[in-house]
Amino acid sequence: MSGVAIVGIGMHRFGRTEGVSGRSQAVHAARQALDDAGLRFSDMQFGFGGSYSAGDADTLVSELGLTGLPFVNVANGCATGGSALIAADAAIRSGTHDLGIVIGFDKHPRGAFDADPAEHGIGSWYGETGMMVTTQFFGMKIQRYLHDHDLKPGVLAEIAAKAFRNGARNPMAWRRKEMTADEVAAAPMISHPLTQYMYCSPGEGAVALVLCRAEDAHRYTDRPVYLAAATFRSRRYGSFEVYSPWLALDRAPSPSVDAAAAAFAAAGIAPSDVDVAQIQDTESGAELMHMAETGLCEHGEQEDLILSGGTAIEGRLPVNTDGGCLANGEPIGASGLRQVHENVLQLRGDAGEHQVPGDPRVGFTHVYGAPGISACTVLTREEPS
C-alpha cells in the first residue's frame, strides 16, 4: 500500500463574490492547485468533488479539460469535501491511481439553511410547527453540554472573538474585522445561549487539492504534506443530532468521537502530538464540544484553555487558525477542504500573518454536520512510517 501526499493546494477566497459562480470559483481553485504542483489537468488520473448548491463537480471538466478521466461527484452534506478526500485517499492508497485532484466548492443564498422534513424522513408537522431549524439544535446541544460539564456561557463569546481575531490576520477570510467578546455577547440572541455572531453564515468559496503517491511527492514539490489518515463516521444509536424529534435515553458518543479516534489510530499519532487543529465551528458551542470530542483536551477543560489563550495562534493548542467557519463562512462543499488547505499552509510554514510559531509538524482537521456525520484527517510534514 502506498502512502498519500498533498502536493498542490488552491483556494478561491471565501465570503461573497458577486457575479462569480460557484463553478468559476472551483475552476480558479483547481488551476491554482495544479500550478502549485507544477502540473496540468491532463496529468490528473482521477477527480472527486462536490458542492451542495452550486452544481455538479464533474461538469467542471468542460472548463478544466475534456481528458476522459473518471470524475466522481460527492454529495455528503458538510462532509462533502472530507468524503471526496477519503475517496482520493483510497484511490491512491489502493494503488488504483497515482495522481489526482479533489475539488470542493459552493455558493449559497443568504440566510439560514432551510430543509424539507420529508427529505429526512420526518412528517411535515415537524417543519410546520417551527422545529426544522438547525440553529435551535445548536442552542439545545450546547445548553445541555454547558450544564453537564459545569461550564459558563461566557466562554462562547470568547471563542467567537478569537475566530474574528484570526480572520483579521487571514487575507482569504470573509470576516476580517475583530470583535470583542462583549460585543459578541451583546448581539441579538438567535437561540439561547447563542447570539448572532456565535453562528457562522452560509457563504461561498472553493478549495482544490492535488494528491499523489507519497513516494512520488518530491517530483512535484519540495514541501509535501502527508495525509497520514482520513476517516469518516456516521451517528450511532444514542447520539444527539440535528432534526431529531426524539433522542434515546441511552447516550452514545458523537460521530466526531468515532471519526477522530479512528484517524489518530490509523495515523499512529496521539491527539497530544497535534501542533495545529482546524475543527468544525458551525457556532461557538461546536468548537467547545469538538475540542474534547476529538480528544484534543478533556471535557470541562476547555474553559481554562480558551480563557488563558491556549487555543490562540500563539497558544499551546492553536485551533481554527484561519478563523474557522465563523470568520470564513460555511460553503458546505468547500469547508472541509478549507481546513486541510489551512493545515498544509501551516505545515509548510506559508501561513503568513496567521502562521503558528514553533515549526508545526502535525495538523488535525475535523468536520461535523447533518444528519450526524464527521470526517477527520491527520496531516504530517514527515512521511509516515
Add this chain to the structure above:
Amino acid sequence: MSAVRFVDPSLLADTAEGPALWGSRCRDCGAHTFPRQGGCPRCTGSGMEDVVLSRTGTLWSFTTQGFRAKPPYTGSPAYEPYAVGYVELPGQLIVETRLVETDPDRLEIGMPVELALVPFRDDEQGPVHTFAFVRRTP
C-alpha cells in the same frame, strides 16, 4: 379533544388523563421512538408496537427561536416568539417539543413539565394546535 384541531392527528392518543403522544416500543429490545416507526433503530429488528408516551417528564434541554423561522414553518406571529426543548420521559425517551414558557431565565434543566396542546397557527377555521410542555406545579 375532538374540538381541538391538531397539526397531525396521527401523533396524538386520547387517554383517560387527556391527550398524549403516540410512540413505538420494540418488543425485542425495549427501545422507544417518536413518532411511531416500523424498524428498531437500536437492535435493527422490525417488532415495533404502539405505546402511549408519558404525559409528564423533566426538561432535558431548551432554547429560544430569536428570528422568524422560514418555511416549511407555518406558524402565525400571534404565537411568537416560541421556545423549544427536549423533555425526558422516564423509562421511554427524550422528546423534542415546543415549550409554553419562552423566557430562558424561567427555564431550567431538570424542571418538571407536562404535556399541553397549544395553538401555533391560525387559518380560516381558527387556531391549529401542536404539542408543547409546560411547567408542572405539584
